[in-house]
Amino acid sequence: MSDGPxxxxxxxxxxxxxxxxxxxxxxxxxxxxxxSVGPAVVDIRKFYADTGYFTYDPGYxxxxxxxxxxxxIDGDEGVLLYRGYPIEELAEQSDFMEVCYLLLEGELPxxxxxxxxxxxxxxxxxxxxxxxxxxxGFRRDAHPMAVMVGVVGALxxxxxxxxxxxxxxxxxxxxxxxxxxxxxxxxxxYKYSLGQPFIYPRxxxxxxxxxxxxxxxxxxxxxxxxxSVARAMDRIFILHADHEQNASTxxxxxxxxxxxxxxxxxxxxxxxxxxxxxxGANEAVLNMLGEIGSKDNISEFxxxxxxxxxxxxxxxFGHRVYKNYDPRAAVLRQSCHEVLEELGVQHEPLLDxxxxxxxxxLEDDYFVNRKLFPNVDFYSGIILRAMGFxxxxxxxxxxxxxxxxxxAQWREMIEDPEQKIxxxxxxxxxxxxxxYAPFDKRS
Numbered sequence: 001m002s003d004g005p006x007x008x009x010x011x012x013x014x015x016x017x018x019x020x021x022x023x024x025x026x027x028x029x030x031x032x033x034x035x036s037v038g039p040a041v042v043d044i045r046k047f048y049a050d051t052g053y054f055t056y057d058p059g060y061x062x063x064x065x066x067x068x069x070x071x072x073i074d075g076d077e078g079v080l081l082y083r084g085y086p087i088e089e090l091a092e093q094s095d096f097m098e099v100c101y102l103l104l105e106g107e108l109p110x111x112x113x114x115x116x117x118x119x120x121x122x123x124x125x126x127x128x129x130x131x132x133x134x135x136x137g138f139r140r141d142a143h144p145m146a147v148m149v150g151v152v153g154a155l156x157x158x159x160x161x162x163x164x165x166x167x168x169x170x171x172x173x174x175x176x177x178x179x180x181x182x183x184x185x186x187x188x189x190y191k192y193s194l195g196q197p198f199i200y201p202r203x204x205x206x207x208x209x210x211x212x213x214x215x216x217x218x219x220x221x222x223x224x225x226x227x228s229v230a231r232a233m234d235r236i237f238i239l240h241a242d243h244e245q246n247a248s249t250x251x252x253x254x255x256x257x258x259x260x261x262x263x264x265x266x267x268x269x270x271x272x273x274x275x276x277x278x279x280g281a282n283e284a285v286l287n288m289l290g291e292i293g294s295k296d297n298i299s300e301f302x303x304x305x306x307x308x309x310x311x312x313x314x315x316x317f318g319h320r321v322y323k324n325y326d327p328r329a330a331v332l333r334q335s336c337h338e339v340l341e342e343l344g345v346q347h348e349p350l351l352d353x354x355x356x357x358x359x360x361x362l363e364d365d366y367f368v369n370r371k372l373f374p375n376v377d378f379y380s381g382i383i384l385r386a387m388g389f390x391x392x393x394x395x396x397x398x399x400x401x402x403x404x405x406x407x408a409q410w411r412e413m414i415e416d417p418e419q420k421i422x423x424x425x426x427x428x429x430x431x432x433x434x435x436y437a438p439f440d441k442r443s
Contacts, residue, residue, distance in 0.1 A: 242405025
């Protein structure tokens, strides 16, 4: 297995963007860099040295923080590509382990590579036994994301042989360990909250099947794994595996730029994902459905959603990035209806309400004209609810899936010779320099 894929470098076309400093009358030229697809970028690395100015871009919404060959998004056209492959094709024809290999190594595996990778992941799923005592230090009612942040960060105290980021082999081992152990860590967090015994991983199950088994089985009886449920779980993992330079991925890269070990970097990513504006969207969908309460109330809440002066918003509709449709949602919509049918919960009140809300929104001109289609969070929240997951576990499952994306981005960052320690600048608006005054001189 390779140490990691070599990124396709940017292309310097000779185009420049000229900027004139009207204070001095000087003009400066900055090269335009073209990627393989998508918007070009202006290379402003010398901007401060040339002009004495910093650029100002809160949230970095117009700033390229890195060069990457992993994931591409076209929000206007509803496109999501992993290493060039459309997400719809991967979700339909691939499985999560194959997608993990693709994200890490840059190409789809052949049969031998797939079997070796699957073996590497499967035989890293167990946790060090002493970590059970670590769990017992948490309160039973601790949020599982708090447990995840603590346990993943603590892995560096247990696996010293894979924390040297300068060693390609150690980077690879750490990558495999994190992908493999994250479902075990997540399932144990759930079991701990219930007061149930931990369930050990099984090597005869697939990644998704193993996670479901560790989460829902008990020592008293076997857990029956339904094929459509395992497939939906696998698809959820695939669809959430990476999403370009979002908040948590940028957090992992920023933490990693200091040379921090991979376990600490992924723990930082989990902490960022925990934010309700990022990883908590599918949980917000269920909370919204609970607020609506009944199908009889849908028309009232639809009316409120159209009122710009009303703070109520339909959660799970539209997307900050996708201005057309969320390509992941179309895939999960099919799985959603399959899971509800197989589990026989089509008429469970909250899920029945969700399906009616989906039908009305897809037919309402207000939502159709504004392209406010149900997004991936709408369907994933419904599926996870039907599977039996409490809302507190939704973001945890997101972290399980996103770990491979974080790791791929972290490895790419480590292996990029142009990458430096992250150091954003600021527009300072505080006091200028002033003298210290003793107590009796302060007004």
